[in-house]
Amino acid sequence: MMRVSAAASVQPAAVPAPTGSSSRLAWLDALRGLGALAVVAEHLLPWFLPELRPYWFSLGVYGILVFFLVSGYIIPTSLERHGDVRAFWISRLFRLYPLYLAVIVLVLAVAWWVPVRGEVPRDGSAVAAHATMLLDVVSVGGVADTMWTLSYEMVFYLLVTALFLIGGHGRSGLLSMLFAAGSVVVGLVASGAVVAGAWPAYLSCAVFVVGLGCVLQGRLRTASACVLALMAVALLLLSSRVPWLGVAVLSVMFAGTAIHRWERGTGRLWPVAVTTALVAIAPLWAVEGGWWWVQADVWFTTIALAGATFAGGMALRGRRLPRVLTWLGLVSYSLYLVHHPLLKYFVEITGDLRRAERPYQLAMAALAVAVILAASALTYRYVEKPMQALGRRFARRHAGRPGAAGRPSRGLRVSGRRAGRLQGGADAGVAGQDASHDGVLGHEERQVPDGVRDHIGQGDAVR
Template sequence: MSVIQSAPPGAPTAARPASRMGWLDVLRGYAAVVVALFHLSPAVIGLDMHRAIMSYLDLGRYGVFVFFLVSGYVIPMSMERHGSLRKFWVGRLFRIYPAYLLTIVVILALVAVDILKVNQGLRDETVTGVLGHVTMLHEFVGLRGLIWPFWTLAFEMLFYLVVAGLFGWGLHRLSAWWAGGLALIALVGGKLLPDALFGAGFTDRRILALMLVVLFVASLAGYVIGRRPLVLAAGVIGIGFLALPLFNGHATKWSTAATSWQAVLMLSMLFAGTVIYRMHHRQINRWAGASALLIVLVAAMLTNWLHTGRERDLVTWTIASLLVAVTFAIGFTLRHRAMPKALTWLGEVSYSLYLLHMVVLYVIQYFLPAEVKASTAGRIGIGLLFWLVTLLAAWLCHRLVEQPGQALGRRVQERLRKAFGPDTPPAAEPPATPGDAPTVVLHLAAGPATPGDAPTVVLPRVR
């Protein structure tokens, strides 16, 4: 655990930098590279070595949790910068869906020519799978995505929906309660949670997937129209999505979360990033924030071991959690420094890199002969070819799909403003007081506020 001490209230802070925050870009790019390395490693170092490393350090889990922590930090900042849930949702949808849909099209094309196979769950429940992919919430319906990395998108989308609901009701600064409360539910009461309350059967899952599409569209419509009653109703729907990880976190064997309590635990990590953002910007009481983050850290390390009894869970979750804490603390410490352009570029293309890297790996492994994949030189070549093609694909997708999508989103925002007028602000909230200004930020594990704000001195400490 690291402790970061902030400047006292009223102390001068650095001027706000350019719109992009290099340290967060670097963390995002780094997380994407780590996840890609995790998926590449069996092809390069061999499955046995990959499993040996996994018994101590699960690089996939580590990289995803860095993503979660960064997302938790960034999303409230994005909402509050605009002060508009309409702008947030239009910007977010046009930010994530174009590259997501392109990836789906590429995968289906590869399936059509028999290079890739659709997993059995989606083959058995195609309609449910399609509906689940519309909202990105397929994991909580009980179905895996077309490619495995899609599972994190379900948690990200769930987080957006819940945080938007809290923002609409003026409850968004209660981050400490959400982070700590969810972590405690997973740690203490996790075994009491049902895994498949809404999706135990084939028909149940199809109905649930359809209901989620309807609720998702209805909540977005409320935010887009922007009238206060509709925003409040959309907020209720958004907060209600918490029922998915709480009661349907592992509806089938295809769900990535092993149980509902594990799904709740991972959601608490996203909220941990939000707590750090709030403490950084002096929006919550320092002791409440520190306590919540400590609870998340303890829960991240111990919950799986307590509920499964497997010592391996204690080792792997503890190592991953502490490494995420250290990683984010290092990034935060360097936030005032100019970041190398190559590293910030990785952050800019990180979403496309994350989506496409598995597709690239599948294609390379399909076309290379077995004797090449078995030789040392061949494995090195696979690694080099993988990074060359993946980075090129990520750059092209970012340049030709993501950026035009974001530009289109801005035009749509303007048209909606003209059609519906300005949307109403969130519920009023009391201003922060000097007594609430935090002096300590604890960085905990969970995968973009301005570097010049608040904390200025880093004091490492081990407990």
């Protein structure tokens, strides 16, 4: 989210001349790489180097804001470019689920050594919630701590699909402001999930499977997509673990879309400024709050840093960026999913490092990072990449079948030179893009600087 003046929102920013698909997209990978590093640091420092952890801003929240801005920036326009709802969902399913399921299997396989988190129900509701990825919006803990943000990615996909099919996808700025205002209102009235119990997970799983099946098959596609979107919003408001935060996350993602439309000359930027202001005040009087990272000074600083990082990435688009950052962005989904379980296993072997000598702490932290990066490279190479390729082949095979394409885009009503600019700019800008959709912050973050508890229980054992 970027703070801008009303005058600046009138004219779109100049878009640098394209220098090739990879250079146009490198800034997005670099942003994901920075976000991934921030999240790894958020989870590593309390276990290895607690004295170095910053408390003037939240590394983890900073990372997820950057990630969600990137997702919001690229996902809707990618769907609009191809105009094929089936291909979009096939891509998403093959992109997200293979590694997600592999990590679940890993965590369960070693549960005899490091038990599964206590927040995961020991009944069928956990299976249902993990099957849909709607974990946090049905108040179910993920087997890996970082899986909670995938809930909001999935809600966003469901909303974007329905908006695309009914022709409402061009109103990103309005949607971002509505969700931002909603986060303020919800924060004032809701202290947590209004609808509790296991049945939201079971019901949402049934609706998700049937509805998405209809979307993929082209049967009652628009009606099914709308039902899924309405269900997602209802869950967000009524059964989320922290409702105001979930609504704020959706506003951030739609703000990312609004930024893209402004950049391409099809929207204004002032709604992003309004969204930023509303999200900034959302937690200040929220009933469910009190965490150190939503204190006014920390929250404002975190939002400002995330916005400045995204703006800096946009300013550098089309330029050569450090390969290490773009590589980190490439493997960021693997990095996001595998790093937290690996940190738990690492600490289980080394023991509590918080009171160890500084050289030993540094050495173990460096070794842990090396292990995480190596594991992320391997899972990207042997899980993510092959399954993405399989998804592309599967999508191409079904592209010509009846019902494959969605309803033509009606939300971007442009003509003449502006339409040509949109076709040659926005379409090229998303060509070949497969955003990482990295949700990345451990959720139960109620620790305070004087008693860092992050993911370490009272007995100094990793949960």
